[in-house]
Structures are given as C-alpha cells and as structure tokens.
Amino acid sequence: MTPPPSRLLGRLRHSRPLHDPAIRTAAPLWLASKVAVLTLAWAASWIMYPARHSRAPLGWQEWDANLFRQIAQYGYFGPAGTPNKHQVAFFPGYPLVLRAVHLLIPSWVAAELTIATVASFFAVLALVRLAEDYQAGSGGRAALFFLAAPAAVFLSVGYSEALFLAFAIPSWRAARRESWTAASLLGAAACAIRANGLFFMAGIVLMAIRSPSGRRPSVFARLMIPAVPIAAYELYLRYTTGDWLAWLHAEAAGWGRSFRNPLATFQTTWAAAFGGQQHAPIAFMFELELASVAVLVLLTAMLLRKRQWPEAIYSLLTLAAMATGTWYESVPRAVLLLWPLWCMLGAAADRYRRAAMVWLAVSIPLMCVTAILYTSGNWAG
Numbered sequence: 001m002t003p004p005p006s007r008l009l010g011r012l013r014h015s016r017p018l019h020d021p022a023i024r025t026a027a028p029l030w031l032a033s034k035v036a037v038l039t040l041a042w043a044a045s046w047i048m049y050p051a052r053h054s055r056a057p058l059g060w061q062e063w064d065a066n067l068f069r070q071i072a073q074y075g076y077f078g079p080a081g082t083p084n085k086h087q088v089a090f091f092p093g094y095p096l097v098l099r100a101v102h103l104l105i106p107s108w109v110a111a112e113l114t115i116a117t118v119a120s121f122f123a124v125l126a127l128v129r130l131a132e133d134y135q136a137g138s139g140g141r142a143a144l145f146f147l148a149a150p151a152a153v154f155l156s157v158g159y160s161e162a163l164f165l166a167f168a169i170p171s172w173r174a175a176r177r178e179s180w181t182a183a184s185l186l187g188a189a190a191c192a193i194r195a196n197g198l199f200f201m202a203g204i205v206l207m208a209i210r211s212p213s214g215r216r217p218s219v220f221a222r223l224m225i226p227a228v229p230i231a232a233y234e235l236y237l238r239y240t241t242g243d244w245l246a247w248l249h250a251e252a253a254g255w256g257r258s259f260r261n262p263l264a265t266f267q268t269t270w271a272a273a274f275g276g277q278q279h280a281p282i283a284f285m286f287e288l289e290l291a292s293v294a295v296l297v298l299l300t301a302m303l304l305r306k307r308q309w310p311e312a313i314y315s316l317l318t319l320a321a322m323a324t325g326t327w328y329e330s331v332p333r334a335v336l337l338l339w340p341l342w343c344m345l346g347a348a349a350d351r352y353r354r355a356a357m358v359w360l361a362v363s364i365p366l367m368c369v370t371a372i373l374y375t376s377g378n379w380a381g
Contacts, residue, residue, distance in 0.1 A: 065158030093193030112158030123165035142346025203310035
C-alpha cells in the first residue's frame with residue numbers, strides 16, 4: 001500500500017543531507033578550517049614579504065604542488081627538453097584527477113583548490129563517521145583535532161593528502177563493517193594516489209584475517225584489487241624508465257628517503273633543527289619533524305598496548321617509512337593521514353578535558369605558523 005503523502009514528505013524531509021548528524025557536525029568545522037586558512041594566507045602575503053607597502057601573491061602553489069601540476073600538465077617527463085625523473089616518486093592518482101578537473105576549470109591553481117576543498121569535506125565527514133564507530137559522541141572532537149593539526153594547511157592546497165583521505169578513511173570504515181568490496185574499491189583509489197595506501201591496506205588485510213567473514217577466498221581475491229593501480233604504475237615505469245622500482249629510487253635520489261640507521265636519521269635531523277646551520281623557518285620545521293616522530297612513536301605504542309592490531313600496523317609501517325631516511329621529512333603530513341590518532345584523541349578528550357585543551361593550545365598555533373610558512377613560500381614539510 002502506498003504511504004500517505006504526509007508520510008512521504010516526512011521521509012523526504014528526514015532524508016535531506018542536512019538532517020545527517022555527521023554532516024551537521026563536519027560541515028561547520030570544515031568551513032571554519034577553510035576560512036582560517038584563507039585568513040592566514042592573506043596575512044602571510046603581507047607580513048612575510050620583505051618590501052614595504054607591497055604584498056606578495058597568495059602562495060597556493062608551492063613545493064610539491066608545482067610538481068603535481070607539472071605532471072598533470074606535461075606528464076612525468078616534461079616539459080619537453082627538461083625531464084625530471086624524480087617526479088615519478090609521486091603516484092599518478094592525484095595528477096590524473098587534477099588534469100580532469102582542469103578540463104572544466106582552466107586555472108591550475110583554481111583546479112587544485114577545488115579538489116582540496118571538495119575532497120577535504122568528504123575526508124572530514126568520513127572521519128566524523130569513523131570516530132563515531134569507535135566511540136559514540138567523539139566524531140566532532142576527532143574532526144577538531146584533525147583540522148587543528150600542524151599540517152592541516154595541506155588539506156587546502158594542491159597536495160594529495162585530502163584526496164587520499166577522502167578514499168582511504170571510507171575504505172577503512174567499510175572494512176570495519178566487513179563490506180569488503182567497498183573497502184577494496186575505495187582502497188584501490190587511495191593506493192593510486194599515495195604510497196601510504198600500502199600501509200593502511202596492510203591493516204585492512206589484517207582485519208580480514210581476524211574476521212570470520214573475511215577469511216573466504218573470495219574476500220582475499222577482492223582485497224587484491226588495490227594492488228592493480230600499483231601494478232599498473234610499476235608496468236608504466238618499467239616501460240618508460242626500464243626500472244621496476246623507479247618511484248622508490250626517485251624517493252631516495254630526490255628526497256633522501258631510503259632505509260638508513262634510524263639513530264643516524266635522528267642525529268641528522270637534530271643537527272638540522274638545533275645546530276644553528278639552517279635558516280629559522282627551516283630549523284623550525286625540523287623541530288616540528290622531531291615532535292611529529294615522537295607523536296608517531298607514542299601512538300604506535302598505545303595502539304599496540306590496546307591491541308588494536310590493524311591500526312597499529314598502519315601506524316608502525318608509517319613510522320618505519322618516516323624514521324629511516326636521510327633525515328625526518330614530511331612527518332607532520334604523515335601524521336595528518338593517521339586517522340587512528342584523531343579518533344583516539346576524540347574519544348579521550350571527553351575524559352581528559354584538560355589534556356585535550358593543552359593539545360589544542362599547542363597544535364593550533366603550530367597549524368597557524370605552518371600555514372603562514374607554506375603560503376609565504378617557505379618550506380613547510
């Protein structure tokens with residue numbers, strides 16, 4: 001029997017997106033973060049420029065954002081006549097999306113900001129929902145800690161973090177709910193964007209092993225889907241460079257990321273931070289790198305202690321990748337991708353309110369400084 005019109009209208013009213021509690025929680029926090037970054041970028045264009053009575057342009061396209069744009073515009077080995085083999089260190093997912101969006105939005109910077117704006121909303125929304133799965137009522141707090149992270153500026157510029165999280169967090173949540181097909185397809189998209197996809201997919205595979213429904217051969221076959229974009233990229237690199245692992249070798253050659261003695265890595269970073277040989281902004285960022293590694297170590301230890309094995313695997317692999325290069329580099333951005341940290345903080349904040357206030361009192365100023373450094377053209381990790 002067809003429901004009466006009044007009941008149908010009621011269902012439509014309650015099916016509107018704004019009636020979704022997760023959206024009502026995520027949207028204001030996401031919007032506030034965008035306004036904050038815009039304000040900090042505007043301030044940076046004035047206070048970080050040396051000439052009097054003039055201002056620098058807003059620095060949205062700095063560092064890796066330039067490399068992503070070059071890949072999207074010219075491919076991995078362009079522009080013509082100026083090949084840069086180090087660019088193959090970046091997985092192709094984000095440049096492909098950027099090129100597609102650029103077909104609709106002619107400005108490269110505007111296309112980058114559009115991707116970051118849309119993807120970061122879905123990342124925050126997914127984080128709110130995931131945190132609620134871990135502990136009811138913690139979603140808003142988890143999102144607040146996430147958006148106040150020192151590296152949060154990278155959710156608003158032409159970097160791949162926001163797009164990666166927009167796929168990776170829903171993939172993790174689907175795996176927790178034993179929706180293995182959705183977890184695999186979303187995970188495949190994330191793996192096409194960043195190498196970090198390998199780390200969290202290891203955690204998802206562990207979830208499947210620990211779950212009765214995940215031990216079926218069909219499930220493990222589906223969980224191999226995320227390997228497809230990685231294998232395709234490996235084949236492309238073999239064809240174009242003759243090197244199966246060209247992206248790993250580019251990481252080592254261009255950014256010094258290769259396995260080295262962790263103690264030597266720490267000592268090199270400490271000297272860069274406190275040795276007095278670096279300019280102040282660079283030294284500050286190395287200090288932040290050290291603090292971020294400390295957070296990573298503490299997070300991994302806590303996850304192991306709590307026996308949250310999939311989350312611990314994700315954190316441990318991230319730590320191993322970040323702490324064994326020439327020096328610590330991009331660790332704040334790696335921490336930004338660790339949703340177990342934000343979910344844990346969101347759950348703990350209700351009980352340890354004073355500690356949560358101290359965390360935010362430290363994190364928010366660091367976020368502001370990092371945003372100003374990035375948008376003024378200084379290195380920001």
